[in-house]
Amino acid sequence: MIELTNVSKTFTLHNQGGAVLEVMRGANLTVPAGECVALTGASGAGKSTLMRIIYGNYLAAGGSVVVGGVDVTQSEPRDILKLRREVLGYVSQFLRVVPRVHTIEVVAEPLLSLGIPMDEAKDRAASLLQKLNIPEPLWSLSPTTFSGGEQQRVNIARGFAHSYPALLLDEPTASLDATNREIVLGLIEEAKANGTAIVGIFHDEAARERVCDREIDVTGFSPLAAA
């Protein structure tokens, strides 16, 4: 489902003397449907960079990133957006929303963009919010004023609204209490059982043990390790 071949990444800082930072070289990774792979490595090792490259948010300097048959590094913006709508989901660490939009609509939005009718999308959103213990009176408020943990759960609900065949998770259980952590892990297991290929960053070791089939240390993708 997700296949990275010989991916490299450099950052060129034109306004800081044209410094060129080579941060990744020769990254290879294959994640078949139904498997969950955890990216590990110290802070700054490139876990998030690799996730962002898979999502098309960072431009790879070389190599190919094929998700569901589409090479993210070679595709037009509209093809990447189509991929993100239909195939590739991403739960980031932080919720980024348009101010003023109600929580339930934030969660339903990925479904609406797939052309699913408003009622059906809202039903699905409501059941996810319920499951993640977001009190119903909050559904018609904007999540911008919510607590960190609540925002995180809204973000997760949004990420799981559509059952994407491929999913990227950036610390999905951080800032959650034990009950909600359990629910989120349940959602991940459910997605796996449905055949979703998952790449995740989990600092929570117990969570990693439980849902991940494999660990990949991204330190191995640094240019120093390759040299």
Place this chain on the structure above:
Amino acid sequence: MTPLLSVKDVSKYYGNRIGCANVGFDLYPGEVMGIVGESGSGKSTLLNCLAGHHAPDTGEVVFDTRTDGPRDTLQMSEPERRMLGRTDWAFVHQHARDGLRMGVSAGGNVGERLMAVGQRHYGDIRAQAVDWLGRVEIDEDRVDDRPTAFSGGMQQRLQIARNLVTGPRLVFMDEPTGGLDVSVQARLLDLLRGLVRDLGLSAIIVTHDLAVVRLLADRLMVMKSGHVVETGLTDQVLDDPQHGYTQLLVSSVLQV
């Protein structure tokens, strides 16, 4: 798929000065493209060239018309281009006053575009005007007020209603949220996003506000001194800018 708008090699010079030079891109149905850059970078010149307000010195602006398929709008006759401007195209000006008739009621402003495409039934026109005022969150009881009695944000929303009532397929927007306070801006952005999604509009949005394009645009074109220096997926250009100027632009945004 045929692009809705295919722009090739458009240049516009003001004497020896470059307005915009050798700009080309394809815009597909349902796509929203943002054009960003500092003031004087040629964004508005380009937008006006595309929308037929300025005549570019070189280039082609090919639009996929409903009846005749792809046609170069620069080669069209003036009446044909004006017809396009009233039907399939819409232009949202930065200052609502430029896009509205200030002496005519709100309902009249919306209805005028309908009459321009041949509608004559007054009751229908009024009903559609009221419907559109509702969609842009203007109360029905304001339908007979003139835009001079509206706040800036309401005027801007009225301008959008006036533009979208004829069901255009391509909307040009020049700083649609410029000059509005942030709460009104958020409301307008939310509204525009909904309209783009529900009506399947394509749009070209010129702005210098990077937060606006992050929310609205699928893809981005960065201009400097009349030239396009970078293009790509919006979040990729903003989060991993490749060109020195884009890096400067992105890193110059004040954090709130």
